[in-house]
C-alpha cells in the first residue's frame with residue numbers, strides 16, 4: 089500500500105459552531121471526497137433557531153458520517169433537528185451510555201424549551217424517530233464506513249464521552265470532544281490513543297488557566313457548604329442534570345456520612361431526570377473507574393444510590409424551611425428549578441450559590457460571577473430582584489487545564505492542532521502558549537502548526553509529501 093498522501097489533496101475544516109466560542113459544537117472535516125461531521129450541539133445562551141450551529145452554510149446532504157462525542161447539550165442537542173429537519177442523510181454514531189442518556193436528556197430538553205415558546209426546534213416524535221437511527225459504538229473497536237475508519241477512546245469528562253480517531257486514506261485526525269485528564273470519583277481519565285494523529289482537534293475551554301488540585305477543591309466546597317449551613321443559610325449548586333451532578337452528589341453523600349451534625353440537614357437533587365439517569369449510571373458501572381467498580385462489587389450496592397440525598401422532580405413538594413442544600417439543574421441558571429431557587433434565595437446574604445460548571449457567555453451564571461446587585465426575574469424581566477446571596481465559583485467542570493492539555497498534546501504529538509470549544513480570549517492565549525512551546529521546531533520538519541478558526545471560516549491544510557508511518 090502506498091502510504092504517501094497525494095500532494096494535491098488538502099484537508100478542509102469548517103466550524104459551523106464552537107469556533108472561538110463555547111456552545112453549539114459542530115465541525116466539518118473533509119478529505120479525499122469524504123465528509124465527516126463532529127458533534128451537533130446547541131448554544132446554551134440562545135433559544136430556538138438562534139441556538140443552532142450555522143447549518144445553512146454547509147450542504148449537510150454531503151455528510152457521510154456524524155460522530156457525537158458526548159451527551160452534553162452543546163454537543164448533541166441539535167441532532168434530532170439535523171436528522172429530521174435538514175437534508176442530512178448520513179449515518180450517526182455515539183457510544184452506548186451516550187445514547188442511553190441522550191434519550192432522557194433530550195426528552196427533557198424538548199419539554200423545557202417548549203414552555204411558553206412556539207420556537208421549538210423539534211418535537212418528541214422527531215426525537216423518537218431519530219433515536220432509532222442512531223448507531224452505537226464500543227470503545228476501542230474500529231468501524232469502517234465507505235473508506236472512513238474511526239475508533240472511540242475514553243475521554244473522561246462525563247459517562248460515555250469519547251474521543252474519535254478518524255482515518256481517511258492514511259490521514260489520521262483525532263477529535264477530543266470535551267475531555268479531562270484528572271481522575272474523578274467515578275470516571276477514568278482520557279487515554280492517549282496508541283497511534284499518532286496528523287491533525288488534532290482539541291478543546292480549549294480553560295485556555296492557559298490552571299486548576300486547583302482536586303483535594304483542595306473538594307475541601308473548599310465542603311467547607312463553604314458547611315459554614316453556610318451553620319449560619320442558617322441555604323446552598324444552591326446549579327448543575328447540568330448529568331455528569332458533574334453525580335460527581336458532586338458522591339462528594340456530598342460521603343461528607344454527610346462523616347459529619348453527624350449534618351444529619352438533619354437535607355440534601356436534595358432536584359431534577360426530573362434523577363431517577364431515570366440513576367438507572368443508566370447503574371447499568372454502565374463497568375465503564376467507570378476502579379473505585380466505583382470496587383464499591384459496586386464488594387459492597388454489592390450501587391454507589392449512585394445515595395444515603396443522604398433526596399431526589400425531587402421539581403419544587404412542588406420541596407419544603408423550604410431550615411438550611412438545605414439543593415443540587416439543581418440547569419447549570420447556567422437559564423430557567424427551570426435552579427433559576428427558581430436562585431430568585432427565591434438571592435435576597436438573603438446568609439445563602440450561597442456555588443457555580444461548579446463552566447459558565448457560557450450570555451447566561452445568568454456567567455453574569456453572576458461579576459456579583460451584580462440585582463438579577464432579572466425569569467417570569468417578568470421588568471422585575472429586578474436584589475442579589476445579596478454569596479456567590480462562589482469552584483470548578484468541577486471536568487475539562488483539561490493548560491498543564492493537562494499541553495501535556496496531552498505533547499503525548500499525542502500531532503503536526504497540526506486545530507483549537508475549538510473556547511471563548512476567543514482563552515483560546516488565543518492557548519494558541520500563543522502552544523506556539524511558543526513549539527517555537528524551537530519552527531522551520532524544521534517537526535514544526536507544529538496551531539489554528540483557531542472562527543465559525544464558518546474554511547481552513548485548508550496541505551500535507552505535502554507527508555509520509556504516514558504505519
Ligand SMILES: [Zn+2]
Pocket residue numbers: 158160163245266
Ligand atoms: Zn461537555
